Amino acid sequence: MCINCDGLTRRGLMSLIGASAVAAGLPAAANAAPAVTPDAALARLKAGNQKFITAPQLCEADMAGQRASVAKGQSPWAVILTCADSRVSPELIFGGVGLGELFVARNAGNMADTATMGTIEYGIEHLHAPLVVVLGHQNCGAVAAACEVATKGTKLPGSIGPMVDAIVPAAKAVKGKPGDFIDNAVRENARLTAAKISTQSKIARELVHEGKVKVVYARYDLNSGVVEFLS
Numbered sequence: 001m002c003i004n005c006d007g008l009t010r011r012g013l014m015s016l017i018g019a020s021a022v023a024a025g026l027p028a029a030a031n032a033a034p035a036v037t038p039d040a041a042l043a044r045l046k047a048g049n050q051k052f053i054t055a056p057q058l059c060e061a062d063m064a065g066q067r068a069s070v071a072k073g074q075s076p077w078a079v080i081l082t083c084a085d086s087r088v089s090p091e092l093i094f095g096g097v098g099l100g101e102l103f104v105a106r107n108a109g110n111m112a113d114t115a116t117m118g119t120i121e122y123g124i125e126h127l128h129a130p131l132v133v134v135l136g137h138q139n140c141g142a143v144a145a146a147c148e149v150a151t152k153g154t155k156l157p158g159s160i161g162p163m164v165d166a167i168v169p170a171a172k173a174v175k176g177k178p179g180d181f182i183d184n185a186v187r188e189n190a191r192l193t194a195a196k197i198s199t200q201s202k203i204a205r206e207l208v209h210e211g212k213v214k215v216v217y218a219r220y221d222l223n224s225g226v227v228e229f230l231s
């Protein structure tokens with residue numbers, strides 16, 4: 001097994017994060033709380049993304065082994081809310097994270113609608129994941145559409161219109177500001193979504209207040225592969 005495989009198996013992950021974390025235990029029991037703090041989970045994502053940038057040639061994962069180790073239950077250590085964009089796969093861009101480790105919610109524009117909010121609450125309250133990351137990305141089509149709606153009043157078909165409407169406040173908030181309009185809106189949209197989770201979800205608000213959960217937001221760069229944590 002090469003270094004690039006380390007994040008791809010639970011055994012490899014344990015060796016990566018060191019003896020103390022192993023002693024604390026990445027639980028094999030069904031739905032046990034992951035024994036990581038919000039800051040440790042964040043550090044693990046940052047290290048994984050660094051690996052993704054520097055050594056993206058991931059080896060074949062031990063998928064059968066991973067599947068067997070998590071079939072009876074899951075203990076994900078981070079919740080990721082990101083865009084449905086096919087180029088932004090959390091398990092890959094955080095360094096080849098294995099089955100059972102990330103609890104992922106995706107929709108165009110990484111919005112926290114009711115279904116997504118419930119998904120996040122399930123991840124932090126029921127599965128005890130200590131970290132929520134709202135991950136926007138460069139050149140997000142949904143955010144670009146919201147920028148068009150904000151500036152030109154563009155009408156979008158079907159359910160796409162109401163979906164994009166939820167992003168329009170972020171576009172309006174940064175309209176006319178220095179820098180790239182769409183990229184500024186991507187950042188603002190991620191910020192507003194993280195703030196919505198932290199304030200409008202009673203479950204998230206209380207867990208954040210107790211120090212058991214952190215909610216952060218970030219931007220993924222399609223060109224460099226870098227996840228820039230913004231909070």
Ligand SMILES: [Zn+2]
Nearest residue numbers: 083085140141
């Ligand atoms: Zn997108």
